[in-house]
Amino acid sequence: MPKPVSNEVSSKLEALKQKFLDKAVVECDALDAIAQSITDAEACYEQLEQAYRILHRLAGSAGTFGFSALGEEARRLEVQLKPFLDGDSQTSPVLPSDISPELSQRLSGLRGLLRLADTAEPQTKSNFPTARVEQLILVVDPDPGRATQLTSGLSLYGYRFSWLPSVKEWQQRPENVPSALIIRDDVFLASGGECAELFPGLPIICLGAADSYPRRYALAREGAEAFFCDPLNLPLLADHLERLLTDHADAESGRVLIVDDDPELREHYRLVLTNGGLEVETVTGDPARLLSVLSAFRPDIVLMDVQMGEIAGPALARMLRFEPEWLSLPIVYLSAEQDREIQLEALAKGGDDFLTKPVSDSFLLRTAKIRCYRAKQLDKLVSRDSLTGLLKHSLVKTEILKEHARCQRLKHQSAVAMLDLDHFKQVNDNQGHRAGDLVIKGLANLLRHRLRKTDIIGRYGGEEFIVALPECSLKRAVTVLESVCEDFAKITFEGNSGEFHVTLSVGLTTLSAYASSEEAIEAADQALYGRKRAGRNGVTTAS
Incomplete structure (x- = not known):
């Protein structure tokens, strides 16, 4: 029996597939533009050459990432286009009139093949590449x-x-x-x-x-x-x-940092926890190394030995509590110490739990998972909106600020949008606040499933939401959010007066086009008001 693909390898393969999809969507946009030029009889040599290069790449790589139909069609179009680039003229290639309409249509149709993975699993209606696996x-x-x-x-x-x-x-x-x-x-x-x-x-x-x-x-x-x-x-x-x-x-998931000076034991714990589905990083008791790994790895919990040579675990735990960001980080001691008084003293100096060595592999894994789960639940209480589970107002603005800085540094485009439920006061008044809460949750769930894991989604306040789409053109963002609006309007809710539907208005702009994230958010908000004035239920971009 073949060895199953590990979570790490599977994750890396999925990341590569996502990179392919991201690039393929941009290339399909370019092919759409070229197809229009062919239709208008304005295609130049450089455009056809660009189309040929894109088709050649897709023909060679699409099948590797599970899009055989896309690769095969790209190959056929590549072969069809090549003769028109082999002539002497590089200024005005002539495409026969009986070929141009078909070629234009097939170039535009490549985007649709991005939705057809080899598994033949149904995709979301949006053509937007998504890192979220459809469950x-x-x-x-x-x-x-x-x-x-x-x-x-x-x-x-x-x-x-x-x-x-x-x-x-x-x-x-x-x-x-x-x-x-x-x-x-x-x-x-x-x-x-x-x-x-x-x-x-x-x-x-x-x-x-x-x-x-x-x-x-x-x-x-x-x-x-x-x-x-x-x-x-x-x-x-x-x-x-x-x-x-x-x-x-x-x-079933979590991030664990193991602090222990015994290399064999440290590695054993790592293997047990990794095999159980947890992400694990290990360090010795060196305080300087510990702080740098903490900042980079951001664990859910720390498993720490009580005595590591000259380093005392309780003193190390107390040192971590000097920093406010680590005050709530759960620290679980692992030690052969069985004296309850000494254990309590160690807990009093910054620890949260005490496991006595030797500890069975199954008990260690279960304890780590439970602790990680509780840590994530507590973190959600602090950072997530209680009704929707999305980022709170202040935190989502911070994340968009970081994305704006990335746009400035890396020179890529990202989009930011403000979303508002239409006539929401009437929903609360006529259908009841419980129904209103379900509408808000319904939109939050739809956004979580339709957008990528890398996208930033937050509840801005009341019935208003905000999203940022990293490395996404304005045109692509419009397509995605229009699809969200269309499908949200189809959801049937139930309230005091029976079944009802709610629509959604969106204001959208390019994050990287503004000097600050605050200016971009304000522009998206103004576009949202423009959408409201234009009749609601749709997407309006900032002028």
């Missing part, structure tokens, strides 16, 4: 029509789905590993624990026609993590699904 949700429902209605509603949030009429038909393959299970409650209870065996550790959401406390208790006893009663409130279900997926991901 697969397994739906088990004997009624195919009911399942289709469910998946159609939830697909707006960026998930992909696999449907089965019963659990017994499940056959796991490498390409269909689900992130969560949505199942009818009677099917789940009738499985007799089979779901827990087939999907260990998977978030399970049950749906049912009738609600009662005995029913809920039975579902919870069998391992379900949520229950929703018909008729379904899809935005509420989507919000709960997002929270479960985030919590499960946080519980």
Whole structure:
């Protein structure tokens, strides 16, 4: 059996694929412009040569990154275009009139092939390259029509789905590993624990026609993590699904710094934790080295020996607390010391927990994961908006300030946008504040799924949001955010007066075009007001 790809290698491959996508999108923009020139009979030699170079690169690299259809079409277009560049004239190449329309159309069609990866998995409607992996949700429902209605509603949030009429038909393959299970409650209870065996550790959401406390208790006893009663409130279900997926991901990941002067033990701990899915960095007790690694690695927790030669762990922990940014960093001591009084004294000097050596590998891994999870939860309380889970006002402005500095330094384009829910006061007044909260959460979830991991998303205040799209042209940003507006308007919410829809207005500008991030945000805000005056529900760019 081939050795499975490690998380690190898989992550590096995904990063390379993302770089390919980012560049390919820019190149498709250039091909669009050239296609228009061909249509207008204004294409010059330099433009056709540029198109040929782009096609040659795509033909050679697209298949490697899982876009065979794109590579094959680029190869065919490359071959078709080459004869027109081999002539003597380099000023006004002549394309036959019967070839020009087809060539122009096929050049423009290359962008659509960016959505067709070899796995044939459905992509989000936006052509925007995304580093976010579309999570697969397994739906088990004997009624195919009911399942289709469910998946159609939830697909707006960026998930992909696999449907089965019963659990017994499940056959796991490498390409269909689900992130969560949505199942009818009677099917789940009738499985007799089979779901827990087939999907260990998977978030399970049950749906049912009738609600009662005995029913809920039975579902919870069998391992379900949520229950929703018909008729379904899809935005509420989507919000709960997002929270479960985030919590499960946080519980299985984390960053751990190991401080120990025993090289063999240090490496053993590293291997155990790395194999368990955690990111690990190791150092000895050298204070200078420790501070530099802390700043670069930014761990969720620190595992520290109590005595490391001449270095005392408690003194080192106390030194770390000198810096305000490390006051809340959890420090867990690892020591052979069994005297409870000495352990308590060590905890009093800057530690948070004490593990007595020797500690089993499984116990160490579980402790590290739990501690990392709690640390991330506490960090979210400080840095994230409690309703949406997005960055708070002050922090998102700080991140956009950093991105503006990158634009100035690296000379690339980035976009910044202000987003505002239309007629939101009427939503609260007519549908109730609970429904209003669901609308805000619905937009937050949609943005998380439609934008890249590298994009900056924050709640600016009330019903207003702000996003920054690094290394993204204004044209591309318009396409992305128009898609967000279109799909958000399709989401059906439920309130005091029944079902309703909400639209979204966006003001957009180029971050790098302004002397400061504050000026760019103000320009995007003015563009937002322009969108409101123009009728709402769409995107307006700053003049």
